[in-house]
Amino acid sequence: MYISLTDLFKIGIGPSSSHTVGPMRAARRFLMELPDGALAEVARVRVELFGSLAHTGQGHGTDVAIQLGFCGELPDEVDTASIPGRIAEIARKQLINLLGKRSVRFQPLTDLRYNLKDLLPLHSNAMTFRAYADEAAATPPLAERTLYSIGGGFIVDEDEAFVGSPRGGEATVPYPYSSMAGLLLHAKREQLPLMDLLRANEHALRGAAATSAFLDRVIDTFFNCIDRGIATRGELPGGLGVKRRAPDIHHQLTVERGQRRAAPHKMLDWVSVYAIAVNEENAAGGRVVTAPTNGAAGVVPAVLRYARDFCDVEHDGLHDFLLVAAAVGALCKMNASISGAEVGCQGEVGSAAAMAAAGLAAALGASNEQIENAAEIALEHHLGMTCDPIGGLVQIPCIERNAMGAVKAISATSLAMRGDGTHRISLDQAIDTMRRTGADMQAKYKETSQGGLALAQVEC
Ligand code: SF4
Numbered sequence: 001m002y003i004s005l006t007d008l009f010k011i012g013i014g015p016s017s018s019h020t021v022g023p024m025r026a027a028r029r030f031l032m033e034l035p036d037g038a039l040a041e042v043a044r045v046r047v048e049l050f051g052s053l054a055h056t057g058q059g060h061g062t063d064v065a066i067q068l069g070f071c072g073e074l075p076d077e078v079d080t081a082s083i084p085g086r087i088a089e090i091a092r093k094q095l096i097n098l099l100g101k102r103s104v105r106f107q108p109l110t111d112l113r114y115n116l117k118d119l120l121p122l123h124s125n126a127m128t129f130r131a132y133a134d135e136a137a138a139t140p141p142l143a144e145r146t147l148y149s150i151g152g153g154f155i156v157d158e159d160e161a162f163v164g165s166p167r168g169g170e171a172t173v174p175y176p177y178s179s180m181a182g183l184l185l186h187a188k189r190e191q192l193p194l195m196d197l198l199r200a201n202e203h204a205l206r207g208a209a210a211t212s213a214f215l216d217r218v219i220d221t222f223f224n225c226i227d228r229g230i231a232t233r234g235e236l237p238g239g240l241g242v243k244r245r246a247p248d249i250h251h252q253l254t255v256e257r258g259q260r261r262a263a264p265h266k267m268l269d270w271v272s273v274y275a276i277a278v279n280e281e282n283a284a285g286g287r288v289v290t291a292p293t294n295g296a297a298g299v300v301p302a303v304l305r306y307a308r309d310f311c312d313v314e315h316d317g318l319h320d321f322l323l324v325a326a327a328v329g330a331l332c333k334m335n336a337s338i339s340g341a342e343v344g345c346q347g348e349v350g351s352a353a354a355m356a357a358a359g360l361a362a363a364l365g366a367s368n369e370q371i372e373n374a375a376e377i378a379l380e381h382h383l384g385m386t387c388d389p390i391g392g393l394v395q396i397p398c399i400e401r402n403a404m405g406a407v408k409a410i411s412a413t414s415l416a417m418r419g420d421g422t423h424r425i426s427l428d429q430a431i432d433t434m435r436r437t438g439a440d441m442q443a444k445y446k447e448t449s450q451g452g453l454a455l456a457q458v459e460c
Contacts (some may be wrong), residue, residue, distance in 0.1 A: 002173050003330035005202055005211070009218045010153040010290040012075030013284030014082075015394040017294040018125050018339055018447075019053060019060030019105030020075070022149025022308040029155065030129040031099050034143050041142060043104050045070055045096070046111045051124030052341040052447040053149065054114040059238060059392030059449070061285060063320060071104075072099035075153065080287055099294065105135050122158060124341045124446065125149040151331075151339025151347070152292045166454050173201035180372050180427040184431065187368050194368050195320040213318045221289050222278070222301035229277025233313040236283045238393040244284075244331055246277035246452050267310065271410060272403035276304035279399040288299075292329040292338040292351050295387075295394050298402030299352035300325055301404025303409050307363050325359035328375045331427070335434035340387035341447040343438025349405040350382030350434065354427070356409035361416060369421025376427040377412035378405075383430070384437055386445035397453055 012021040031039060047066055049057050057063060064087050068078055073087070077112040081204065090096050096106035120126035128147050147155050175190075175197045177183040183338035185196055202211040230250040236242045237410045250273050256262040275298035282297050291300035296350035304321055313321065332351035337343045360370040362427065382405070390396045444451030 002176065002201070002205070003333055004205055004388060005218075006267075007205075007331075008152065008290070008292055008326040009322070009415075010076065011217070011221050011225050012290060013078060014061075014285045014288050014292070014294055014297075015078055016060040016062075017153040017290045018149045018151045019057055019062045019342060020065040020432055021153035021294060022125070022151075022155045022291065023053065023127060024058075024065035024069040024073065024075050024078075025097035025153065026127055026147040026149060027066040027129065028072055028074065030097070030143075030145055030147065030271075031070060031072070031131075033137055034131065035146075035385075036090060038131070038142055039098065041101060041132045041133045042098060042102065043135045044111070044137045045098065045100045045104065045106065045206070046113065046115040046130045046132070048115050048128045048130075049127040050115050050128070051119050053125050053127060055114050055448045055450065056392030057114065059128055059389070063108060063287075066112065067096060067106075067108065069185045070096055070098055072101075079086060080285060083285065083322060084139050097407045107345070120146065121150075123148040123150055124443070125151075125339070142442055150343065151337060152290045152333065153294075154333075159188055173204045175201050177327075180328075184325065184368055184372060193360050193362070194327070194371055195323045198323040199319075202323065210233045212319065214320055218289055218322060219304070219318055222289065222291075222304060224287065225281050225288055226274050226277045229281045230273065232281070232284075236280065236393075236394065237285070238283070238391060240391055240393055242283070242394055242399075244282065244420060245432045246273055246280050246281045249273045249276065261343055268407050270310070271302050271406045272449045273404045274305045275299060275402040276399055278302065279394070283393065283399065289432060291325075292333065292355065293340070295340060295345075295398050296348040296352035296402060296405065298399075299409060300351060300356045302402070303356035303360050306410065307360055307420065309444040311364060313363045319460040321359035321363040324371060325355035328355045328358045330429070332379075333435070335428070335431045337438060344441050345380045345385040345387040345401065346379075346434050347438060349401050350379050352402070353405040353412070354379035354408040354430075355415070356406060357412040360410065360413040364413065364417065366367060366413070366417050366423050370416045372418070372427050373419065373421050373423050374413040374416035375428050376423065376425060377415055378409045378426065379430045379434065380425060381408060381412075383433055386441065386452045387447040388445060388454040389447070389449055390453075390454050392449040398453045417443065
């Protein structure tokens, strides 16, 4: 399995790729893949959530996502403005329209079950779906299936490739790879920059025009999200009382622009406000792109916007940025994880920072070795970072954490480009360290909101 651009950058909705995008796709998939004719017999559907989905699912909108998935919605197509009204209507009428074809009884309080006790062996983010022929769900289910949301909106069942196993080793692309070392070797043999190899791979999968159109769509979605975020005031949902900050910070920066009194380091506030804008949109359930996840959705667009607005990177350079960023994200996913529930926040914001650092280096004309070094520096200094969202909401510390990840990514690129690309720790070693560190991390630090900052009292 080759993890391509379209696997990494999934256009969807907030607030979480593993807890919102994945469950929505899983609920839809469960119904879509029922045996022929079975949907016509279904009178009730239920889902049981395990692990991190049970502990923080409500804060992450898993309940909403599953209901939308049962209705047949897809994360990249659902009209985000209509969601609150639709969910309220399901609760009021106690009816859900399965795949838009069949209305059945649905009581969110009993049909969405949060199993806080048990963990399924394959992954913390597990969902067991059941469809019944009787409305009371008193007889054995017609169909039962467990699906796992493994981060970044990816879903798998027990038989499918699992975390750490999808490898870029098949002959569907001209330059398969499963490590940065392998990718660098291709580049050395072919005497090509990394982005040219990666572009050739993507073209082999879907053609040049479709690849370019997809990249343009991702860039538009990124930048529209930033623009919406800096234009939207108010309080984020969830009850923590978190006020959106992006509009005020952006206003201050706009006023200060061109003024001599603005200290040079304030340029970093632009990067921060771009990331904050995206993550506030994400927290509000808006349209975002997994990069590589929703929780870490702000880092890559913030650095991409910085490249465009402050480094004069143009259209083709932005494409180079995303091609290389996606490859680094794919390596993190293949050889460690991009799921906070599996390896903590190092896998989300850390991977995003590595992606952004490599992407920026590529867009600025760095050598292949400098690109690899940039990604390695960015990831190395996120190692060990836990996932501890307060109240299970992707707000504190997630929103600021993306701003910090973006700033670190730029510093990593800058440092790497001051060297000649030689360094002691490779990106592959840093990714493997992330995997091992994540395995050692206690469950309370992996998106369960039972440890770390999640235990801090929030003053409302
Ligand atoms: S702490 Fe990091 S990994 Fe956890 S939800 Fe927030 S952004 Fe995602």
